[in-house]
Each structure stands twice: as structure tokens, then as C-alpha cells.
Amino acid sequence: MSFTIATTIDEALTALGKGARPIAGGTDLVVGARHGKAALPADLVAIDRIDELGGVELDSTGVRVGALMSHAELMTDPVIVGSYTAIADSS
Template sequence: MSFTIATTVDEVLVALGAGARPIAGGTDLVVGARHGKAALPADLVAIDRIDELGGVELDSAGVRVGAVMSHAELMSDPVIVGSYTAIADASALVGSPSTRHVGTLGGNVMNGSPAMDTGAPLKVLGATAELRSVTGGRTMSLDELWAGPGRTTADPAELLVALHLPPAQDRCGSAYVRLEYRRAMEIAVVGAAAAVTLAADGTIASAAVALAA
């Protein structure tokens, strides 16, 4: 087994093209191996120290959220808390405090679990996924990315570098709640995210709801 600590995205892409698998927080990967769901890959490349893959950035197209942003960072980021509240709500419910500090948004998304807490908020907020490989990049909707429980349409040589959110609208709010058997380290029985935009007269102009289970 080999373990490489990458310092640039290009370095990661070369490693993925050669068959390595990316790791950041490693929470899903380690748990899966421990429970016999999948063996640990023979070659791993760490991506958690690459600045380009982190941060929350505002631009004219909306908000770019780096794939290695941890759940702890998301639940306290002022942009996410203020304008994309459902993501902050969901991040605060992921696993235990230690899991939230090392687990990443990108890892959650690429795990493809229908029970993931962040999936429903990202869906109602219109998030898109930015993938990159040595041959180029592409952006797709989450419907195009997720192929079923635990599966995505991403090529093994592609890296999720960021999630993109459309600009926050005036009179728009979002939230995420879930039903669970117990508080800590529990997959939700069901989770629900909603995003609502009000018209100037106070009526609902648009609404979106998504479930996680």
C-alpha cells in the first residue's frame, strides 16, 4: 500500500489517473473497510492539504464551496449560515464532533448515500458538482452525478474539486431537519430539506423540498 500527500490538484489528478484513490477526512472509507463493505485501496493520495480544494468563495456566479471543507467549517461559515442555512443545519448533524471536524462535504457527496445529511440541502439549493481530471473538467447537476445508493457517474480518474451554489436570492430561506433514533453517530431515519423564496407581496414564489433516507 502506498500513501502520498499531495500539495497540488495536478499532482492528485496524475495519481488518480494511475489508479490511486483520494482521501481527505477518510471517515466513510475507514468505516466501510472496518465493516467489510470495501477493502482499503492499495494506493491513496491525501487531498486535505490543498488550498484550492478548500474555502468558500463568493463571485458573480454564486458561491464556490471547496470539496475538502469540513462539516465543522461549514456549520460556522458566515456565508453558508447566512444564505445557505440548510447546509449549515445538515453539517451540524453529521456524525460526532470528531467526525464533523475531519469529514468533508466532498467525501459526503461522493459517498453517494441516500441517507447523507448534506445531499437534500444541496439538492434544494441547486448545487452543481465540479469534476476535474488530467483530460479536462466538467460541471454537472447532482441528479447527473448520483447514479444510485453508493454510486456516482464520476470516472475513477476524476476528482470532485468543488460544489457550486447559485447566488442567494432576496426573501429566500432554507432549512434541514431529520428524524433519528438517537443523537450521536446515527444515520437518519429520514431527513428533509426545504428552500422557499417569497414574492414581494409575501406569497410563495418558489419552493423546493428533498428527502434523505
């Protein structure tokens, strides 16, 4: 078993290219393994320290919500609360 902590997208892609599974916490993997739903993958790459996967960006075409944004962060983000209330309300 290997565990890689990626801090850049390139690091994550390199590890994923070798067959690793991405995780951002991994609770679901552990719970699933304990209940016999699925074995833990042999190789994991943590993506939760990749800054580019978080945050909210607003530009002339709309809003980009990072894949690592939590529901709690979306509910309180000024851009989301101010201009995209449906997203904040659904979080």
C-alpha cells in the first residue's frame, strides 16, 4: 500500500496515472472497508492539500466552485451568498 500527499495538481496526476485512487479525507473508504462493501485501494493519493481545488472564483463568465469546497464553506462564502443564493441555500 502507498499513500501520497499531493500539494499540486501535477503531483496528484502523476500518482493517479499509476493507478492510485484520489481521496480528500477518506472516511467513506474506511467505513466501506469495515462493513465489507469494498476493500481499501492499494494506492491512495490525498488531494485535500491542493490549493487550486478549493475556493470560489468569480469572473465575467460566472462562478467556479472548487471541488474541495465544503457545504459549510459554500453557505458562508461572500460571493456565493451575495450572488448565488440558490447554491448557498442548497448547501
